[in-house]
Amino acid sequence: MTPDMESRVVAKLRRRILPFVMLLYFVSFLDRVNVGFAAFGMNKAIGLTSAMFGLGGGVFFVSYFLFEVPSNLILYRVGARLWIARLMVSWGLVSAASAFVTGPHSFYVLRFLLGAAEAGFFPGIILYLSLWFPARHRAAAAAAFMAAAPLSTAIGSPISGAIMELPVMAGLSNWQWLYILEGLPAIALGLLVLKVLTDRPEDANWLAQEERAWLVATLASEHEGRSPHKENMRDALATLANPRVLALALIYLGTSAGLYALGLWSPLLLRQYGFTALQTGWLNAVPSVVAIVVMVGWAHHSDRTLERTWHVVIPCIAACLGFVRAGTTHTALSLLLALTAVNAGISAAKAPLWSMPSMFLTGASAAAGIAMINSVGNLGGFIGPFLIGWLKDRWSSYEGGLFAVGALLALSAGIMLALDFADAGRQAEQCATSNAPGRKE
Numbered sequence: 508m509t510p511d512m513e514s515r516v517v518a519k520l521r522r523r524i525l526p527f528v529m530l531l532y533f534v535s536f537l538d539r540v541n542v543g544f545a546a547f548g549m550n551k552a553i554g555l556t557s558a559m560f561g562l563g564g565g566v567f568f569v570s571y572f573l574f575e576v577p578s579n580l581i582l583y584r585v586g587a588r589l590w591i592a593r594l595m596v597s598w599g600l601v602s603a604a605s606a607f608v609t610g611p612h613s614f615y616v617l618r619f620l621l622g623a624a625e626a627g628f629f630p631g632i633i634l635y636l637s638l639w640f641p642a643r644h645r646a647a648a649a650a651a652f653m654a655a656a657p658l659s660t661a662i663g664s665p666i667s668g669a670i671m672e673l674p675v676m677a678g679l680s681n682w683q684w685l686y687i688l689e690g691l692p693a694i695a696l697g698l699l700v701l702k703v704l705t706d707r708p709e710d711a712n713w714l715a716q717e718e719r720a721w722l723v724a725t726l727a728s729e730h731e732g733r734s735p736h737k738e739n740m741r742d743a744l745a746t747l748a749n750p751r752v753l754a755l756a757l758i759y760l761g762t763s764a765g766l767y768a769l770g771l772w773s774p775l776l777l778r779q780y781g782f783t784a785l786q787t788g789w790l791n792a793v794p795s796v797v798a799i800v801v802m803v804g805w806a807h808h809s810d811r812t813l814e815r816t817w818h819v820v821i822p823c824i825a826a827c828l829g830f831v832r833a834g835t836t837h838t839a840l841s842l843l844l845a846l847t848a849v850n851a852g853i854s855a856a857k858a859p860l861w862s863m864p865s866m867f868l869t870g871a872s873a874a875a876g877i878a879m880i881n882s883v884g885n886l887g888g889f890i891g892p893f894l895i896g897w898l899k900d901r902w903s904s905y906e907g908g909l910f911a912v913g914a915l916l917a918l919s920a921g922i923m924l925a926l927d928f929a930d931a932g933r934q935a936e937q938c939a940t941s942n943a944p945g946r947k948e
Contacts, residue, residue, distance in 0.1 A: 561896020
């Protein structure tokens with residue numbers, strides 16, 4: 508039970524768990540946003556307007572919202588190995604099938620099915636990390652996992668751009684090959700999940716006996732003093748109405764609107780300046796490289812200081828200002844700098860935000876609460892891309908949509924400050940009550 512034990516166990520957790528779940532999220536995020544590159548050829552081929560493309564890009568999150576909570580509750584019951592493997596094989600098949608869309612309606616259907624297939628993956632991994640990492644290492648672990656999103660853009664954008672330079676092969680266009688080639692890895696990794704992941708620390712035979720005992724005891728001790736949650740469906744579903752859960756969901760909605768507006772539209776924003784598909788891919792990678800560095804460093808700082816509120820607020824404000832700048836700029840360099848600020852801000856806010864649910868939720872309630880935050884929050888993934896596409900068709904400019912998404916991030920910062928103020932008031936009231944004269948201890 509020494510600091511040496513803690514550092515040894517956490518180091519093993521980082522080596523064993525984080526690289527693999529990062530790889531899974533890398534593929535997940537790539538399959539969500541590669542539609543931004545496919546649009547170079549697909550939109551004209553199947554007759555999509557900007558509004559149709561924005562709607563189809565966002566429909567993913569409608570089914571994601573509908574199936575998220577049930578999926579995460581099933582994961583909690585059956586274990587991460589089996590359920591995440593099922594999710595990955597399903598979305599890999601759907602992603603590859605997107606190569607054969609023929610018009611707006613089939614495009615909408617495949618995006619809806621992809622959202623249903625991926626529902627539960629992200630909150631499932633967040634829940635999984637909370638079952639393995641002690642609290643003061645949780646934000647850094649979440650940051651490492653979520654760094655796979657900008658990493659996916661950094662590495663995947665040049666790859667997607669290169670695929671979009673391919674000629675017609677076997678009767679399939681480059682955008683069709685993009686879906687197929689980037690969908691197959693999810694199927695292979697889904698099968699590998701069954702061999703790599705361990706459901707619970709108690710089953711971790713890759714930890715020494717004393718290391719396993721220390722980890723189980725440490726995680727159990729962190730749950731002491733919290734309000735007990737019965738492990739049944741009624742109590743888990745009651746968590747969905749928890750005011751703090753709903754507030755965190757709204758905060759996450761703004762960051763998701765920004766993230767997926769960026770993922771779907773930034774290639775098209777850059778392409779306006781006459782770059783080739785490959786050049787666009789390389790340029791689109793630059794903001795994500797910066798975001799990875801900022802995200803990891805910011806999360807470690809949040810863990811060291813154990814401060815969460817301002818570690819969410821400041822990045823949200825930075826991303827908001829980045830969107831405003833992106834909407835007013837007229838040069839490629841200025842746009843790239845603005846997209847860098849957006850990417851870094853959104854990425855940096857996520858890990859401190861996702862370290863908060865496990866501070867007041869446990870067990871099945873944590874599974875339901877985390878899924879609720881992610882499902883409602885990811886409706887921003889529908890709102891952001893759709894707003895940009897709809898307003899571009901209406902005003903023939905990206906400016907209005909970019910401003911609107913920036914406003915959602917400003918709202919996230921405001922809600923985070925209000926939540927912190929409310930929590931501080933609640934704690935002060937509890938302290939005053941406990942110290943009231945005549946109170947029996």
